[in-house]
Amino acid sequence: MSGYSEYKLSAALEGHSDDVRAVAFPNASTLLSASRDSTVRIWKLVSTPPPTFDYTISSHGSAFINSLAYYPPSPEFPEGLILSGGQDTIIEARQPKKAAADNADAMLLGHGHNVCSIDVSSEGGWVVSGSWDASARLWRVGKWENEVSFEGHEGGVWAVLAYDKHTVITGCTDKIIRVFDTSGRLLRNIRGSTDVVRALCKIPDNHPSGAQFASASNDGVIRLFTIKGDLIAELLGHESFIYSLASLPSGELVSSGEDRTVRVWNGTQCVQTITHPAISVWSVAVCAENGDIVTGASDRITRVFSRQKERQAEADVIQQFEAAVRESAIPQQQVGDINKEKLPGPDFLKQKSGTKDGQVQMIREDNGSVTAHTWSAAAQEWVAVGTVVDSAGSSGKRTEYLGQDYDYVFDVDIEDGKPPLKLPYNLSQNPFEAATKFIQDNELPISYLDQVSNFIVQNTQGASIGQSSQPQQQSGADPWGQERRYRPGEVPPPVQHASSPETRPKVVPQKTYLSIKSANLKVISQKLQELNQQLVSSGSKDISLNPPEMNTVMTLCRELDSSKSLNAASPSLQTAICLALKVATLWPAANRLPGLDLLRLLAAATPLTASAKYGDQDPILAIQSSGVFNAPVNVNNVMLTVRMFANFFETQAGRGLAVGRFDPIMSMVKSLTTKDSSPNRNLTIAVTTLYINYSVYLTSEGREIAPESSEQALVLLDELAKILSKEKDSEAAYRGLVALGTLVGGLGEEVKCAAKEIYAFDSMLSGMLDTSLGREPRIKGIIGEITSLI
CATH class of the missing domain: 1.25.10.10 (Leucine-rich Repeat Variant)
Structure with missing residues (x-):
């Protein structure tokens, strides 16, 4: 490894309030990051050395943002475009100079589920996206129409690659890589992955293998292929799911994953492993101008790494990062079963060298604890990367929750942007009974029952009553899946030793009503004001809301946001409901969305919604008369209307109206x-x-x-x-x-x-x-x- 220049920390960028799920590196002075906190941030280099960045919020959505791409400058968009997508199923295209409060340049509608991957072809003039809805879609830049849908996937499309201006490659949860031309014609299926395909990237022409693109999978393997589908090589080293791939100008590849690492690959060899003080490194991207790397991780930090001394952080900042890695806690479940008695002691690290970069060695310390170390091929030494604990955040005692002691108290992320719910559980309980109570206490859909109960069983297997450790989720971790993580879009694996059919409660007949009540009232309020101003400016004052009416609706939104229930005695409530009906029925079809969303929430929040009159019609007949279901159907308008019908069942008056x-x-x-x-x-x-x-x-x-x-x-x-x-x-x-x-x-x-x-x-x-x-x-x-x- 003589002559190899190591990447070292350049900057640690803090600002996001939740996991950084996607990153991009448009040029040497600009970074992009997207997060579960529903924002996209633009980080600008403001001084150097050492590199210092400041951010502006480019976009603030209503749900987790999971995918991000940058479309380079063009005559129509001289600063380029930031494309982002996530749980709200919408892809936003926005010029960097626009503030988050401004309208986006385009909102791409068509996907029916979370948008989890985006890539661009500037040469072809298009964007490609993949979604959990089992489709990939091609959008023409400027026209912003869904020009092509790539069908035939049997699961979520978690990775898309704009290979060249004529070719799109997709990676799917059905473990198949598909190659399409841009007309939507399937050219070939490429098999070989033993698990979900998570990431794709184009391989530089100067790569020694002769391969043309790479894939990464939940099986922890990076595979190098030709465009014809020939498997050239497999890169082994990651110890868990691989989430992201990118190529360096040098011809090397870089990857990141669930094993807390970023790995740099020269040919087929891992030449550097960068461990992060986080549970997951969700995304990695490369600056084509200088070869620097940016990463996004579950600890909410965006980090930049560089090989060039002048772009590296000051020594004390690098030391702080390395200390954070050494001191991080590694949950036992991430490393598997360990027999402490058979582990070597600290002397091993002085006497034995590693065989490859990133090799992990567990050491039994003199105090009985277990520490993890990885081999640095460049430094020719073992590097401490954390201490193994029974569970992330485990205290070694039973956990108190609401005045009672439990063997386990899990954190469960259910609603976008909200704090996790607590799931208490004792080993003496039936998992299905505990899951049922959790669902009822938190007013969750009964459809979650299997996932919650499977999660409990998986994460308490082998435990016995009275054991001292209680696995708890780290803040921000996704619940309900393998290795205590919820993998959206995946089916939880069958659980061994689960409760027998005799103890499993029956699902049907269902006894309780379901509703769909999660919402971002701030976004609804903002959109109502924005669209109302457009109506006023265009001369449609007859259907717009005047300032007192708008104030009434804004007050209603604030009350709903603070309590999710309303005071039926409020004299302005009836007026506010009628104003929401006005927006939902009289405004142009393209502008009705916030009004319908507000009515959906009102249907569940107060029985007055069912008795409201607009003219001489009740809300349901008023909606019918408005033509919301007439062709051509606006899918989002119709969806919110049907949700409103369902939410009426939350109140007795609403049920009477819906049944009548x-x-x-x-x-x-x-x-x-x-x-x-x-x-x-x-x-x-x-x-x-x-x-x-x-x-x-x-x-x-x-x-x-x-x-x-x-x-x-x-x-x-x-x-x-x-x-x-x-x-x-x-x-x-x-x-x-x-x-x-x-x-x-x-x-x-x-x-x-x-x-x-x-x-x-x-x-x-x-x-x-x-x-x-x-x-x-x-x-x-x-x-x-x-x-x-x-």
């Missing part, structure tokens, strides 16, 4: 399932949630079964048959099955007979078991319940 208007509601919603193509995923989830609530109402205890109940149940069966016969999304299918099971389990023989003989649900469900959906434990379980009922 069953026919007009169904006539609107049914139009969505008669189309040739499947609706947007979020829309289908809203529809199936509404059907669950109707099913719960029709089968509720103590309610006298009216003659029309069976007729309404048959209408619901007909709609559920249309959805379940073609639905491929797990959550949408699960909710449809909950509605179906509730109907056939809670009503009479007429409904069961129709389900079997008219709609042939028995054979439909049997066929579903043979699909990828049928391999999910929760889907398989509920299908078994429904089959036994019919």
Whole structure:
């Protein structure tokens, strides 16, 4: 390794309040970072040496931002464009000079689920994106239309690569790499990964292997391929999931992953391992001008590394970073089972050299603790990278929560941007009972039951009553998955030793109503004011809100944001509801979104929403008359409307209205399932949630079964048959099955007979078991319940 120049810390950029999930490095003086705190930040180099950066917030969204790319300057966009996407399914294109409060240059709508990958082809003039909705999409810059959809994926598209101006490569959770031309034609499937494909990057022409692109996977392997699909080499060294890949101007590759490291690869050899004081290094990017590296990690810090002395941080800053790595706690579950008695002592580090850069060696210290060390090939020495603990944050004692002691108290991230919920658990409890109580206490959808219970079982396997350690999530860690992390879009693996079927509670019939209430009221408020001003400026004062009316609506938003419930005695509440109805029904269709979103929240927050009148119409008839379901359908408007219908079931008055208007509601919603193509995923989830609530109402205890109940149940069966016969999304299918099971389990023989003989649900469900959906434990379980009922 003589002559090799090591990367050292250049700057540690603090500002994000949650995990930094994506980074980009447009030029030597500009960095970009995107975070779970819903912001994109532009970091500008303000002085050097040492390098000092300051940031501005480019974008502030309403949900986690997971993907980021930079489109270089063009005549139309002389400063280039920042493209970001995430959980709200929208891709934002914004010039760097625009403030976060300004309108974006474009909002790309089309994906039905989290946007998890973006790449650009400046030569081709397009952007490509991948999503959990099992599609990749090509967008023409400037026109901002979804020009091409790349179909055929059997899972989320977690990686996209604009290989050249004619070629797109995708990496999928179905473990397959696909190569397309830009017309959408599939050129080839490339197999070889043994797990989810997480990252792709183009390999420089000067790479010694002759390979043309690289992939990285949850199996911890980087694979080098030709564009024809020939596997050239496998790079081994990472000890867990690999999240990100990038290429250096030198022809080297750089990678980052769940093992807390960034690794630099020369040819097929790892030549440097940079350990971070974090749980995950989510993203890595390279500056093409100077070869510096930027990383984004779970400790909320964006870091820059450089090989050039003049761009490295001062010695004390580098020492602080190295000390933070040495002193970091490594959860036991990240390193697997360790037999302390067989580990070497500290003398090993002086007597034995490592065999490759990044090799990990556990050492039993004289005080009985276990420390981890990695081999630095460049320095020819072992580097301490942390101390192994029973769990991240474990105290070695039972944990107190709300005045009681528990064996475990887990942190569970459920709602975007909100603090994690606490999940207390004692080993003497049934995991399903604990999961059910957690869901009920926090008013969560019952569809989470399997994930929560599986998480409990996985993370307490082998534990016995009275054990001293209690695994706890670090703040910011994703719950519910392998290695205590929730992997969005993945199916939790089958759990060994899980509770037996006899102890597993039945899911159907569902007894409680579901609602969809999470929202960003600040964004809704801002959008209402912005769109109202546009109406005033364009001369549409007849439908705009005057200043006192706007103040009334803003007050309502603040009250909803602070309590999520409203004082029914407030004299302005009825007025505010009517104003929201005005926005949702009279404003131009493209501007109605914030009004419909507000009505959705009001439907659940107060019974006054159900009794509000706009003219001589109730809210449901007013919405119907407004033409929101007329072609061409605005998918987001329709989705929020259906969510509002579902949320009405939160109050007694709302249930009365929704049930009394069953026919007009169904006539609107049914139009969505008669189309040739499947609706947007979020829309289908809203529809199936509404059907669950109707099913719960029709089968509720103590309610006298009216003659029309069976007729309404048959209408619901007909709609559920249309959805379940073609639905491929797990959550949408699960909710449809909950509605179906509730109907056939809670009503009479007429409904069961129709389900079997008219709609042939028995054979439909049997066929579903043979699909990828049928391999999910929760889907398989509920299908078994429904089959036994019919």
